[in-house]
Each structure stands twice: as structure tokens, then as C-alpha cells.
Amino acid sequence: MEIIPLGDSALVVRVREQFEDAPEETLNEVLRVFQLLQRATIPGVVELAPAYTSVAVFFDPVAVLKSNGAANGVFDELATRIRSTIVPASRRHRRRTAANAPRLIEIPICYDAEFGFDLDRVAEHTKLSGPEIINLHSTGEYRVACIGFVPGFTFLAGLPRNLATPRRDVPRKEIPPGSVGIGGAQTGIYPLRSPGGWNLIGRTPLKLFDPAKNPPTLLHPGDRVRFRAITREEFESLKQ
Numbered sequence: 001m002e003i004i005p006l007g008d009s010a011l012v013v014r015v016r017e018q019f020e021d022a023p024e025e026t027l028n029e030v031l032r033v034f035q036l037l038q039r040a041t042i043p044g045v046v047e048l049a050p051a052y053t054s055v056a057v058f059f060d061p062v063a064v065l066k067s068n069g070a071a072n073g074v075f076d077e078l079a080t081r082i083r084s085t086i087v088p089a090s091r092r093h094r095r096r097t098a099a100n101a102p103r104l105i106e107i108p109i110c111y112d113a114e115f116g117f118d119l120d121r122v123a124e125h126t127k128l129s130g131p132e133i134i135n136l137h138s139t140g141e142y143r144v145a146c147i148g149f150v151p152g153f154t155f156l157a158g159l160p161r162n163l164a165t166p167r168r169d170v171p172r173k174e175i176p177p178g179s180v181g182i183g184g185a186q187t188g189i190y191p192l193r194s195p196g197g198w199n200l201i202g203r204t205p206l207k208l209f210d211p212a213k214n215p216p217t218l219l220h221p222g223d224r225v226r227f228r229a230i231t232r233e234e235f236e237s238l239k240q
Helices: 023-040 063-068 074-099 119-127 130-139 232-238
Strands: 002-005 012-015 045-050 054-059 105-112 141-146 156-157 172-175 180-184 186-190 194-196 199-203 225-228
Touching: 012 074, 012 180, 023 045, 023 054, 023 074, 023 141, 054 063, 054 074, 063 074, 105 232, 119 130, 119 199, 130 141, 130 199, 130 225
Parallel strands: 105 225
Antiparallel strands: 002 012, 012 054, 045 054, 105 199, 141 156, 141 225, 156 186, 172 194, 180 186, 180 199
């Protein structure tokens, strides 16, 4: 485990060096550290953000100083508290965390050409037909590795290797909410209207981000996700 500064009010707890070599094991370890830090409620910590191989810790330097004194500096004080939280507790919590099965969420997707703007581009790159792309994408099982870029955007690990397609050279200025895309070796869902450079292959009628709800995101890091192909008519009936 490595703890490195990220500006003057954040640090990164690097849990693993690589994600691709052992994605399930790495994600489980990152989520375990994330949950341990959540439970610890370390004074001064205001937000935690798990990613592929690390957990970002955002903090209020003044609050850390007031609560702990931080004679050796804010970063060193916080790093010490984090290590004392994670290292002794990791073995104790490992079995409990592993026993908690992640949620399995089904996401309906309409792969019609009206929504799959880049199906032809993916087909050209992968040498697969449209139906083959849809079948492969909709029959796999994915894991929410992290959420970011815009509120609620889900980075999903588990894309079949033969579907991997480089991002577009020129990103679109505006992508409709619910658009499902492929970016390199990942797939993901745009929850809000935003710019983006992923290859769009479909759209879900579900609302993935709602600031009025708690939590505001439909999907959470660690969730398992399955896609279900739906017709255009089903899309309209499910539209929220």
C-alpha cells in the first residue's frame, strides 16, 4: 500500500499497481479499503472516491489540524491514521467483506441504430457484425469499477476483449443521457447530457443519476451489471 499526496487537500491510497492482471481481486481489495475508511470516520475526511487501483481521500486541512494537532504535518498525520485503520483491520474485515455479495443490477438497453451511432465503427474495428456485437455486449456480466467523469458515469470492467475499440479521435460535444458506449477495453453509461468520446452502441431508458435521491446514483462501485437488449417499443414504455 502506498499513500501519496494529491494537492493540498487530498491524497491517494494506492492499493494495487495493476488492474488488468487480476481485476476481480483488485476491485475487491479497493472496495475493502474504501469500506474500512468509511467505517473509521477519520476526523477531517470529507469524501472518499474508489477507483480501479486506489481510493482518493479528500480532506479539510484545518479540520485535520484541529482534531489531531498534526505536529508532523497534515499529510503525515492523515497518512498515519489511514495506515492504522487499514493495516490492523484488513485481516479482521477481509472475511466479512468477501461474504457480502455485490448487488446484481439489470440494465435494459435498446441497440437500435437510432441510439447506436457508432455500431458501424465498432463493427469495422472488431470485424464483427452488428448482431454479434449486440449479442456479446448484452450477454456478458460487468462490474462497476468506479464512478466519475460526470456525476453517475459508470466505468464498467468486463467487456469481452474482442469488443474493445479505441475511443473516437474527435469527441462529440453532446451525448444524450443514457447512452451506452465502448471506450477502449471498457464499457460505460453516460447518465447526463455531456461531451464524450466513447463509441455509442445503444441507450438505456433508466435514469442513472438523480440528485434528489440518496444515494443519487443508481449504480455503486462493486455492483455487478447485466445488460438486457430491448426493443424500441420497450424503451419508450420504460422511459422515466
